[in-house]
Amino acid sequence: MEKRKLEGQVAIITGSSSGIGAGCAKEMARAGAAVIVNYPVPQAQAMAEQVAADIIAEGNKAVAYKCDVSKEDEVIAMFKFAEDQFGRVDILVNNAGLQKDAKFTEMTLDQWNFVIGVNLTGQFLCAREAIRIFMKKGVDGVSKAAGKIICMSSVHEVIPWAGHANYAASKGGVMLMMKTIAQEYAPHRIRINSIAPGAIATPINKDAWDTAEHLQQLLKLIPEKRIGQVEDVAKAAVFLASDDADYINGTTLFVDGGMTLYPGFEDNG
Ligand code: BGC
Secondary structure (H helix, E strand, C coil): CCCCCCCCCEEEECCCCCHHHHHHHHHHHHCCCEEEEEECCHHHHHHHHHHHHHHHHCCCCEEEEECCCCCHHHHHHHHHHHHHHHCCCCEEEECCCCCCCCCHHHCCHHHHHHHHHHHHHHHHHHHHHHHHHHHHHCCCCCCCCCEEEEEECCHHHCCCCCCCHHHHHHHHHHHHHHHHHHHHHHHHCEEEEEEEECCECCHHHHHHCCCHHHHHHHHCCCCCCCCECHHHHHHHHHHHHCHHHCCCCCCEEEECCCCCCCHHHCCCC
């Protein structure tokens, strides 16, 4: 049998008790990676343990681990746990993210800080820890790279989004953080890229697709005329983490059914 694309590698997927993160955890495990299924709060523990159990039932390796990615000490502890548990870390999927939507003039500082704290500071803390470990390990033949990071961004790293200034700012921030650290660490054979999902059917955007009427509205924004599924993103994440993507560094891969193609102009504007 051909060697699986991520065989022998260890992946930390933040925010993987549900949604895109859970999909990435399962798909990376199918590609041979041992996976840390990270979840943020005790209420998500059962879901994370179920994701890990599903992975183990398929004959692969996973363990659930609680860590709030916006807390420095917890992030450091999570990376240590991963090394103790599986002996190495090769891949970080910087996925944990949330929305706290409000009109800008009504947005509280707490709403602003919460979203920036998880979506942007969380990605900083996890990427910094991952890179420290990748630098110590170097290239050891398990992969062509010393390590790979995939930052989960959004189409809203380029599409402004009224009513979601905190979220759009966090994703715009992720875009330039990703490119900057890709430039800084490419000489060390570390690859850092982003995926920018469009509308993927997950709990975060349930309101946008849970009724026929809402879905019809949403589909006007998507040239492919279908909502995305977590597998659409998860398969792209496996590709970016694999040696097939060895010459891809500092780029954002849009997985959005064409949402960023100005669908308003479909009909001649
Ligand atoms: C948001 C979703 C939204 C999608 C497209 C994502 O980043 O989290 O709520 O449906 O962008 O607008």
